Amino acid sequence: MMDKKKLHIAAGVICDKHNNVFIAQRPLKSHMGGFWEFPGGKLEDNETPEQALLRELQEEIGIDVTQCTLLDTVAHDFPDRHITLSFFLVTEWKNEPYGKEGQLSRWAPIVSLNADDFPPANRTIVALLQK
Numbered sequence: 001m002m003d004k005k006k007l008h009i010a011a012g013v014i015c016d017k018h019n020n021v022f023i024a025q026r027p028l029k030s031h032m033g034g035f036w037e038f039p040g041g042k043l044e045d046n047e048t049p050e051q052a053l054l055r056e057l058q059e060e061i062g063i064d065v066t067q068c069t070l071l072d073t074v075a076h077d078f079p080d081r082h083i084t085l086s087f088f089l090v091t092e093w094k095n096e097p098y099g100k101e102g103q104l105s106r107w108a109p110i111v112s113l114n115a116d117d118f119p120p121a122n123r124t125i126v127a128l129l130q131k
Contacts, residue, residue: 023038037118040053057097
């Protein structure tokens with residue numbers, strides 16, 4: 001039996017002052033394609049989750065994070081991989097976020113988020129935000 005691929009991902013839960021959160025849609029051809037997600041990506045070698053978050057959010061949605069705190073860490077098993085997600089609450093940044101890589105993205109009121117529109121590993125965060 002092959003070992004599962006292990007991935008560590010940093011994701012930003014970018015919240016504005018009006019209780020909206022910035023979400024992006026996963027490319028249809030990617031793992032979990034079509035689901036909405038909190039932007040972010042994989043940690044590179046010798047990178048901390050926070051360093052990966054800052055780099056990924058700059059690359060993916062064009063913002064420079066100036067204030068973030070670790071919200072939660074979630075582990076999730078898929079048949080072919082084990083992922084650990086570090087979710088950061090991002091409350092201050094420079095520039096307006098947008099889908100820099102052509103991905104659909106939007107601001108959504110936290111109350112209107114539907115956990116089923118997100119990959120399984122993101123659903124606990126949706127529930128946490130809506131408490």
